[in-house]
Every structure is written in structure tokens, then in C-alpha cells.
Amino acid sequence: MDILITALRDYFAPLGFWGILLLTICVLILSVFVAFIGDYFKLKNAITLANHNAKLAKELATKEKVEVQLGVKAELVLKHTDRKEVWLEITIINTGEITAFIKRIAALLEIDTHKIVGTDISFTPDVSELNPKKQTTIELKPHGAEYVCNLVIKRNYRFQIHEKGGVNYSKGYVELTTGKKFEFEFQLLSEKTWDAVAQPEFFGEFSGKLPHKCSGCGSVFFMRNPALIAVDGKKPYVTCPHCKHVDAL
Numbered sequence: 001m002d003i004l005i006t007a008l009r010d011y012f013a014p015l016g017f018w019g020i021l022l023l024t025i026c027v028l029i030l031s032v033f034v035a036f037i038g039d040y041f042k043l044k045n046a047i048t049l050a051n052h053n054a055k056l057a058k059e060l061a062t063k064e065k066v067e068v069q070l071g072v073k074a075e076l077v078l079k080h081t082d083r084k085e086v087w088l089e090i091t092i093i094n095t096g097e098i099t100a101f102i103k104r105i106a107a108l109l110e111i112d113t114h115k116i117v118g119t120d121i122s123f124t125p126d127v128s129e130l131n132p133k134k135q136t137t138i139e140l141k142p143h144g145a146e147y148v149c150n151l152v153i154k155r156n157y158r159f160q161i162h163e164k165g166g167v168n169y170s171k172g173y174v175e176l177t178t179g180k181k182f183e184f185e186f187q188l189l190s191e192k193t194w195d196a197v198a199q200p201e202f203f204g205e206f207s208g209k210l211p212h213k214c215s216g217c218g219s220v221f222f223m224r225n226p227a228l229i230a231v232d233g234k235k236p237y238v239t240c241p242h243c244k245h246v247d248a249l
């Protein structure tokens, strides 16, 4: 710019007053032109930046749409430990693409009104749930990581009941730290089954499973129906969960 003005001055100087006038006009035109070019590029950059931001925002929105996906399965099982216990076994599998953070696992109980002992005052809680003794945040990695939660069930627990095809079910949920909930349901035991479980030598069907006495260690455990285990006419077998002894059936 300065070189240009110097060149113009040298050119117009010999012309005296008119030369200076022409030089001033030329410099003014040049300044306006330079300012215009500057603004043009500023505007162009601003448009590019706005487009870039819009694209970025769109990409972020797409990323947030990737949600946690859990597969939750729950069933009552009989555990032959030193005592005979009925457990609600809740299996949670992260089937999605991102890590899940679970803050709460619960099975729904009937909401009872409680009376405060020694008074006429009673209160009804908003919710009544069966939870694990320790509720800590559980991190579950994506692509199939699994977590199993076992809750010991007593016969007098009053689960919320819904009926399907003559069978009683109850339900519960798994809640993420984000507040998203995944519901599950499980089949309840009939009074007859609870009676049978109470017997010292319980040998009935339980949750669709059959009892088996291990010929290795003598403990009784439950297995799937042998007819379902048998594959391609091969003899079915079962492995003892206690001593790993394999019994042919």
C-alpha cells in the first residue's frame, strides 16, 4: 500500500496542484477498495466459522443419541448353600455401544401403611422396594459385559403382582445414573412350591428346572431339563457347580 502511494506521488508530483488533487482522489479510492476487500474476507471467514459450528453441533447431537442398551433377565432360583435359600437372580448385560453406570436395582413390593409403635400415627411410603444391601454405582462396559445381582427372598415378602396366563409375576427395574430405567419381570413361586421348598428333601421342579443329586459330592443342585440339553442325539450330561464332577444323565 505504502509503495503504491509513493509510486503515485512520484507520478503526480510534477503536475503541481492538480497532481496533488488527483493523488488524493487515487489514495481515497484505494483506501475504500482495501477496506472493502478486508470486509469481504472478514464476512467470508464469519460464514465459514458459522457453518463449522453448525456442523459440529449436529455431530455432537448425533453422538448423544447413542444410548445405553441393557438386557435384563430375572428369575427365582433355589440355592443349596449351607441353608436352602430362594434367590432372585437378576442378570444385567450391556448389549450397547457405550458404558452403563447403574445406580439402583430394585424389585417392587406392595406399599403398606405402617403404624408407629405406641402411637396412633401411621405413614405410607411413596415406594416400597427390595434392594441389594449395598447399592453402589456399578460400571458395566459395552459389548456384552455382565453383572449378576442376587437378592435373598423370604416367603412373606409381598411383591407387587401382575398375572399372565394364570401365572403370577412381579417386576423390578435397573436404573442408570442418568435416571433411565430398564424394567424386568420374574415369575413368582406358587404357595405349593414354597411348601415344597420348606421340605427337608425338596425334589420338585423349580422355575422350570429339575433337581439333580451329584454322584461325586452328593449335593443337590438344579439343572435345565435334560431333554433340552441333549443335542443331536448325544447323551446329555451335567457338571456339578460345587465339585465340577460330570454326571451322564
Ligand SMILES: [Zn+2]
Pocket: 214, 215, 216, 217, 218, 219, 240, 241, 242, 243, 244, 245
Ligand atoms: Zn458335586
